[in-house]
Amino acid sequence: MEKIVLPDIENFHELDVYKKHGGYEAIRKALAQTPDEVIDTVKKSGLRGRGGAAFSTGLKWSFMPKTTDKPKYLCVNGDESEPGSFKDRQIFEYNPHQLIEGILIAAYAIGSNNAYVYIRGEYHKWIRLLQKALDDAYAEGLVGEAMKKTYGTNFHVDIFIHKGAGAYICGEESALMESIEGKRGYPRVKPPFPAQNGLWGCPTTINNIETLTNVPAIINKGWEWFAAIGAERHPGTILYGVSGHVNKPGVYELPTGTLLTDIIYNYAGGVPGDKKIKCIIPGGSSMPPLRGDSIEGLRMDAESLKAAGSSIGTAGIMVMDEDTDLVKVLARITRFYYIESCGQCTPCREGTGWMKKILDRMVAGKARSSDIDLVVNVASNIDGNTICALGEAAAWPVMYMIERFRDEFEAVMDNTYVPPIKNKVHSMRQTKITVDRY
Ligand SMILES: Cc1cc2nc3c(=O)[nH]c(=O)nc-3n(C[C@H](O)[C@H](O)[C@H](O)COP(=O)(O)O)c2cc1C
Ligand code: SF4
Numbered sequence: 520m521e522k523i524v525l526p527d528i529e530n531f532h533e534l535d536v537y538k539k540h541g542g543y544e545a546i547r548k549a550l551a552q553t554p555d556e557v558i559d560t561v562k563k564s565g566l567r568g569r570g571g572a573a574f575s576t577g578l579k580w581s582f583m584p585k586t587t588d589k590p591k592y593l594c595v596n597g598d599e600s601e602p603g604s605f606k607d608r609q610i611f612e613y614n615p616h617q618l619i620e621g622i623l624i625a626a627y628a629i630g631s632n633n634a635y636v637y638i639r640g641e642y643h644k645w646i647r648l649l650q651k652a653l654d655d656a657y658a659e660g661l662v663g664e665a666m667k668k669t670y671g672t673n674f675h676v677d678i679f680i681h682k683g684a685g686a687y688i689c690g691e692e693s694a695l696m697e698s699i700e701g702k703r704g705y706p707r708v709k710p711p712f713p714a715q716n717g718l719w720g721c722p723t724t725i726n727n728i729e730t731l732t733n734v735p736a737i738i739n740k741g742w743e744w745f746a747a748i749g750a751e752r753h754p755g756t757i758l759y760g761v762s763g764h765v766n767k768p769g770v771y772e773l774p775t776g777t778l779l780t781d782i783i784y785n786y787a788g789g790v791p792g793d794k795k796i797k798c799i800i801p802g803g804s805s806m807p808p809l810r811g812d813s814i815e816g817l818r819m820d821a822e823s824l825k826a827a828g829s830s831i832g833t834a835g836i837m838v839m840d841e842d843t844d845l846v847k848v849l850a851r852i853t854r855f856y857y858i859e860s861c862g863q864c865t866p867c868r869e870g871t872g873w874m875k876k877i878l879d880r881m882v883a884g885k886a887r888s889s890d891i892d893l894v895v896n897v898a899s900n901i902d903g904n905t906i907c908a909l910g911e912a913a914a915w916p917v918m919y920m921i922e923r924f925r926d927e928f929e930a931v932m933d934n935t936y937v938p939p940i941k942n943k944v945h946s947m948r949q950t951k952i953t954v955d956r957y
């Protein structure tokens with residue numbers, strides 16, 4: 520299978536090698552077309568965002584105003600702080616020039632002369648590697664003002680790296696823009712959406728690292744080629760990051776729509792000791808967990824996972840074997856979102872704290888039998904009632920883990936009777952699965 524994002528070519532991260540394999544030809548091709556033609560190609564390719572929401576990339580680009588007296592910006596999201604996600608750093612290390620070329624093409628398509636790559640602050644090594652690639656591209660006149668001469672057009676774009684300071688919330692696109700502006704990373708209320716009112720109040724597009732790395736290949740080989748790979752409504756390849764109880768954890772580039780069992784058993788080497796899988800989170804810790812006995816025949820694409828009651832998210836697959844203590848797992852996940860909540864809105868700020876408190880009580884064996892419904896009630900009251908999707912990211916693991924593994928939670932109760940609270944009834948049919956409200 521041909522790899523698009525992480526090709527098996529030795530030293531592909533080096534500029535000379537990248538150029539030898541046709542690197543920086545796609546931007547030439549793109550510059551020979553109108554920006555609308557480039558957007559149309561990306562739209563028709565079916566490329567969908569790899570940052571979590573799987574939104575159509577070409578459609579997002581088309582939201583940028585054509586006529587405006589304000590500068591336009593491109594933000595490239597490499598914050599990658601979702602537990603279970605570790606794929607964007609592979610691109611910084613093994614294919615930085617294809618990312619840079621993708622940024623150039625996206626900037627041209629939306630009419631931006633300035634792009635900011637926002638990278639998770641702890642990624643020291645990968646920040647250095649991307650900076651080196653960027654310096655090399657600048658030195659050869661492939662980026663910046665010198666582009667005009669190199670490519671013989673009037674277009675140029677400067678690319679800046681902006682380091683985060685370790686806050687998960689700064690991966691949320693509006694918090695990311697606040698952070699670039701030098702402010703605390705508080706998500707903004709939407710609408711207005713970034714294409715209308717983004718960075719410094721100007722039209723802005725935000726895309727994930729992996730999303731943009733696909734773009735040069737689409738321009739070079741055509742939208743039909745890309746659209747024919749993988750799942751029909753969610754085409755291309757995707758970087759599956761497999762972690763947890765597997766023999767060979769790692770990042771595997773495979774077509775969308777690959778069987779989940781194929782990824783686990785044929786690529787990630789199966790489960791140590793041939794144990795059964797109890798639970799799987801298919802797209803990073805914020806996505807609804809699935810039962811291990813429900814994954815037979817399940818394909819890894821946005822539509823299939825939605826139908827199965829979860830979501831593709833960042834395709835970070837977390838595998839838990841039959842001996843895993845799911846009460847502890849959920850307590851750990853909940854602690855993460857409690858710590859990372861920015862505290863701006865009450866349901867998330869207070870709710871994540873309450874959920875953590877109750878789950879810690881369960882882990883300590885001090886929970887009351889009513890605590891199961893109580894924690895689900897708190898989660899249900901966060902879901903859909905917050906400024907940004909961190910609320911859902913915190914609520915979904917609690918709601919769905921308990922719905923799908925209730926017996927595990929009942930087993931740790933001390934059976935003290937406390938009158939039941941009035942609970943909001945919850946079922947998958949009532950819950951709209953979206954990651955970002957775009
Ligand atoms: C709490 C939170 C954290 C997020 N973190 C990231 C991240 O680290 N990287 C990323 O690309 N998108 C992240 N997102 C999604 C972004 O808001 C945005 O949808 C994405 O960068 C858009 O790019 P795409 O359309 O190419 O997927 C996060 C969203 C939320 C709610
Ligand atoms: S949902 Fe949570 S993280 Fe998002 S704005 Fe509200 S408090 Fe902050």
